[in-house]
Each structure stands twice: as C-alpha cells, then as structure tokens.
Amino acid sequence: xxxxxxxxxxxxCRMTKPxxxxxxxxxxxVIQAAFRHxxxxxxxxxxxxxxxxxxxxxxxxxxxxxxxxxxxxxDFKEKGSIDIAIQNVTxxxxxxxxxxxxxAWFVKLTHSIDFEIDSSIDLxxxxxxxxxxxxxxxxxxxxYLTFYKLTLHLQGDKQxxxxxxxxxxxxxxxxxxxxxxxxxxxxxxxxQMLSDFIQDRAANFLQDGPIGVDISLASFPxxxxxxxxxxxxxxxxxxxxxxxxxxSMFAPSLLSESRMLYFWFSDHVLNSLALAAFLDERLVLxxxxxxxxxxxxxxxxxxxxGIVQEIFQGTSYEDxxxxxxxxxxxxxxxxxxxxIVKSSVAVELSISxxxxxxxxxxxxxxxxxxxxxxxxxxxxxxxxxxDSVIEPKAFKCALYRAGDDxxxxxxxxxxxxxxxxxxxxxxxxxxxxxxxxxxxxxxxEIKNPEIITKAGYLIIQLDFDFPHHLxxxxxxxxx
Ligand SMILES: CCc1cc(Oc2ccnc(N(Cc3cccc(OC(F)(F)C(F)F)c3)C[C@@H](O)C(F)(F)F)n2)ccc1Cl
Numbered sequence: 001x002x003x004x005x006x007x008x009x010x011x012x013c014r015m016t017k018p019x020x021x022x023x024x025x026x027x028x029x030v031i032q033a034a035f036r037h038x039x040x041x042x043x044x045x046x047x048x049x050x051x052x053x054x055x056x057x058x059x060x061x062x063x064x065x066x067x068x069x070x071x072x073x074x075d076f077k078e079k080g081s082i083d084i085a086i087q088n089v090t091x092x093x094x095x096x097x098x099x100x101x102x103x104a105w106f107v108k109l110t111h112s113i114d115f116e117i118d119s120s121i122d123l124x125x126x127x128x129x130x131x132x133x134x135x136x137x138x139x140x141x142x143x144y145l146t147f148y149k150l151t152l153h154l155q156g157d158k159q160x161x162x163x164x165x166x167x168x169x170x171x172x173x174x175x176x177x178x179x180x181x182x183x184x185x186x187x188x189x190x191x192q193m194l195s196d197f198i199q200d201r202a203a204n205f206l207q208d209g210p211i212g213v214d215i216s217l218a219s220f221p222x223x224x225x226x227x228x229x230x231x232x233x234x235x236x237x238x239x240x241x242x243x244x245x246x247x248s249m250f251a252p253s254l255l256s257e258s259r260m261l262y263f264w265f266s267d268h269v270l271n272s273l274a275l276a277a278f279l280d281e282r283l284v285l286x287x288x289x290x291x292x293x294x295x296x297x298x299x300x301x302x303x304x305x306g307i308v309q310e311i312f313q314g315t316s317y318e319d320x321x322x323x324x325x326x327x328x329x330x331x332x333x334x335x336x337x338x339x340i341v342k343s344s345v346a347v348e349l350s351i352s353x354x355x356x357x358x359x360x361x362x363x364x365x366x367x368x369x370x371x372x373x374x375x376x377x378x379x380x381x382x383x384x385x386x387d388s389v390i391e392p393k394a395f396k397c398a399l400y401r402a403g404d405d406x407x408x409x410x411x412x413x414x415x416x417x418x419x420x421x422x423x424x425x426x427x428x429x430x431x432x433x434x435x436x437x438x439x440x441x442x443x444x445e446i447k448n449p450e451i452i453t454k455a456g457y458l459i460i461q462l463d464f465d466f467p468h469h470l471x472x473x474x475x476x477x478x479x
Contacts (some may be wrong), residue, residue, distance in 0.1 A: 010234020
C-alpha cells in the first residue's frame with residue numbers, strides 16, 4: 001500500500017459494535033445455512049478388535065436432520081479480529097452404518113442399520129478482515145467446534161455392545177473431524193460470498209451508467225474494540241479520465257462511535273462526480289413555456305410584467321423554451337455551512353412563433369454559487385438552499401433595449417434567485433432520490449440519518465434495522 005503519508009482515502013466506512021450486534025441477529029441464519037449446505041462425506045475404516053478380528057465399518061449418506069442454534073455473540077478484538085461465538089448448536093445427523101467382520105475365514109458378514117447422531121456443539125469463528133486485490137476478504141480459517149455431546153442412536157436394539165464402544169472411542173473422533181472441516185469450510189465459503197456480495201452491491205450502489213467510483217481499498221481494514229472500518233480510494237471511474245488527489249485528510253477521530261454506521265466522503269469524491277456529470281452532459285436543463293409562466297408569475301416578479309411582455313414579444317408562453325446548462329464543471333467545496341457549489345451557467349431563451357424556426361431572444365451567463373444543506377427524510381433526499389450568490393458574466397439580448405438596461409439586469413437577477421435556482425434544485429432532488437432508490441436504498445430500514453458537512457469532507461451517520469431482503473437475496477444467490 002501507499003506509504004502512510006501519501007494516503008489515497010476518498011471514502012471511509014465505519015461499522016460500530018451496535019451495528020455488528022444488529023447484523024449478529026442474522027448469524028444464526030447464516031450458520032444454519034452453513035450446516036445445511038455442507039456435504040458430509042462417507043466415513044469408513046477398520047479396526048481390529050480383540051476376539052473379533054478385523055472389523056470394518058462405514059458411515060454413509062450422512063445428512064443433517066435437525067438443527068437449532070441457541071444464540072451467538074460477536075466481539076471486536078483490538079488484535080484485529082471479529083470473534084463470533086455461537087453457543088449450543090444442537091444438530092442431529094442421520095445416515096446408514098454398515099459394519100462387518102473380516103475374520104480369518106474371510107467370511108464377510110456385513111450388516112447395515114440406520115443411525116441417528118445427536119450432537120450439541122459450540123462454534124467459534126475468529127474472523128480477520130484481510131485485503132486481496134483491493135477488496136475486503138474475510139478470513140475465517142480460525143474456526144473451531146467444541147462438541148459437548150455426540151451420541152449414536154442405532155435403529156432397533158439388537159446391536160452388539162462393542163459397536164457402541166467402537167463408535168464412542170473411535171468413529172466419533174473421525175466424525176468430529178469431518179463435521180469441523182466441512183462446517184468451517186462452508187462458513188469460509190459463505191463469508192467470502194458475503195463480502196463479495198457486499199462489495200459488488202456497494203460498487204453498484206456508487207455507479208450510474210458510465211460513471212462509477214473505485215471503492216477498492218486504500219489501506220487495510222481496521223478493527224478496534226468498538227468498531228471496524230474500511231478505507232476506500234473513492235477515485236472517479238469515468239471513461240479514460242483519472243482524477244488523482246493525494247491530500248486526503250481522513251483521521252479516525254473525525255468519526256464518533258455512537259451511531260451504527262458512518263460514511264466519510266472527501267470533497268474530492270463529490271468534485272470528481274460533478275466533473276463526470278458535466279462531462280457526461282447531464283448538467284443540462286430544459287424549462288418549458290408552461291414552467292416559465294409559473295416562474296415569471298411568482299408574486300415577486302409582478303413588478304416586471306412589462307419586461308416579461310417585451311421579452312416574449314407578445315407571443316404566448318407555450319411557444320417559448322429556456323435551456324440552462326453548466327459551462328464549466330461545478331466546483332464543490334464542503335464547509336460547515338453546507339455544500340458549496342460554484343458553477344458558471346448559461347441561460348438561453350428562445351421563442352418559436354407559428355411553428356417557424358425558434359429564435360433566441362435572450363442569452364446570458366452567470367457565475368452562480370449556492371450553499372446547499374442536504375438531508376434524507378422519509379426516504380427522500382432533500383436539498384435546502386441556504387444561500388446563493390449570482391455574478392453576471394456575458395449577456396446578449398435580441399430586444400431593442402441596450403444590453404446595459406438596469407431594470408432588465410435587475411429582473412434577471414431576481415428571476416434567477418427567486419425561481420431559477422429553486423427550479424434547478426427541485427429537479428436535482430428527485431433525480432438523485434430515484435437514482436438511490438434504483439440501487440435499493442429505499443429497501444434499507446435507515447433510522448435518523450444525519451448528513452454533516454465539515455471543511456473538506458462530508459459525514460453520513462445513521463442507525464439501521466437489518467435489511468432482511470439483503471440476507472435473503474444473498475442466501476438465495478449463494479446456496
Ligand atoms: C454503499 C456503502 C459503501 C460501501 C463501500 O464499499 C465497501 C466494501 C466492503 N465493505 C464495506 N463496508 C461498508 C458497508 C457498510 C454498510 C453496508 C455495506 O454494504 C452495502 F450496503 F453497501 C451492500 F450490502 F449493499 C457496506 C463494510 C466495511 O466497512 C467493514 F465494516 F467490513 F469494514 N463497504 C464503499 C463506499 C460506500 Cl459509500
């Protein structure tokens with residue numbers, strides 16, 4: 001990884017202990033899936049017994065029959081592991097036990113009977129978060145089972161006593177080994193699928209068409225006593241553009257530990273997304289004549305009706321159309337007051353009378369700087385305009401009036417701040433909300449999300465209820 005001084009972290013995700021406890025409610029489901037999905041290979045062997053000569057035996061067609069899990073605990077260890085303890089897994093297995101004497105006279109007497117094995121097990125999985133190819137990898141190799149009970153029940157009751165003995169002191173040893181290796185292998189497989197699933201969902205979450213965010217890891221995941229966190233590059237993925245920044249100012253102290261989930265974003269990330277939106281020609285807005293009428297007829301613009309009539313040269317609104325677009329990529333800076341977006345914007349008003357070619361009657365450019373406060377209420381993104389500054393730039397007008405007409409300038413200033421900017425914001429809000437909902441955000445039970453802006457970065461902190469669909473999706477996909 002890059003040396004500590006040159007860290008490339010654009011996004012940090014922190015999951016605290018309370019979040020792990022909520023996710024832990026699903027551990028039982030995942031462990032049950034592991035036991036059920038594991039395959040139990042046949043066990044065979046032979047043992048020379050006193051007086052009986054060699055006895056061969058085999059446990060075949062071992063299936064899990066019944067399974068229950070009492071509870072599980074999760075704990076973050078400073079040494080860097082997530083210790084999951086699952087108490088009192090009671091599992092019963094069924095299968096066929098066949099055994100025979102291969103005595104001196106080579107007569108193979110073989111019997112096979114159905115058996116059932118009752119077990120009660122404690123499971124410990126000390127998961128480490130590793131990093132491989134820039135992705136979080138869950139290493140669950142430190143996985144062990146403690147058997148509190150392992151009893152064999154044989155079909156019928158006319159079985160030789162020595163068989164029980166053989167099972168107790170030998171077969172059970174092999175069985176424990178097989179169960180441990182199969183269950184832990186299955187858990188490792190599920191852990192890997194779960195972390196792949198999360199990364200893929202996360203990458204998809206931060207992707208829209210050709211625009212994406214590289215969430216590969218910028219450094220190893222960190223596990224402390226009360227949280228675990230991942231550091232992601234957050235670099236822009238857009239065609240062959242690469243936006244590099246190297247002065248990320250993340251520090252663990254920037255995030256607290258009271259909420260379940262934290263996402264820290266450097267303003268570089270927002271800036272590069274704004275650049276991509278500009279390059280992808282998304283920062284263009286058409287305003288129809290009808291919408292213009294509403295904007296022009298707002299109470300504050302009453303006084304300018306004369307000018308409005310002149311601009312529209314008496315044609316009706318329907319035949320007019322305004323086009324608003326960014327001339328340069330918006331510059332986004334994050335401050336405690338909010339998200340400050342500075343962009344030079346062009347506005348072109350055209351009129352087409354009686355189906356003739358539209359003619360541009362008005363064109364002007366403005367340097368617009370807005371301060372936006374963002375919130376997420378009732379599964380909708382809300383952008384609140386806290387402040388706006390409008391600096392005139394170019395100006396062209398087809399009217400006979402000279403361009404320096406004071407009242408026209410004043411009118412434009414007014415119409416932009418009273419109606420223009422709110423109109424643009426009222427289009428961006430639903431667009432972003434529907435983008436996030438298309439990624440399934442509205443399916444998450446998010447509680448009291450807070451979006452906090454500070455100098456140079458943004459923090460989203462929230463609590464959540466477990467998104468059941470996520471686990472069901474995951475298990476359906478995986479098993
Ligand atoms: C969408 C959230 C997000 C995930 C990122 O990528 C990863 C990759 C691997 N693990 C994580 N973790 C964070 C996280 C938190 C909550 C949900 C989540 O998954 C998902 F909701 F996105 C997906 F399931 F849909 C991922 C976990 C990592 O922080 C930890 F905790 F393991 F260290 N994030 C990077 C940025 C962003 Cl904004």
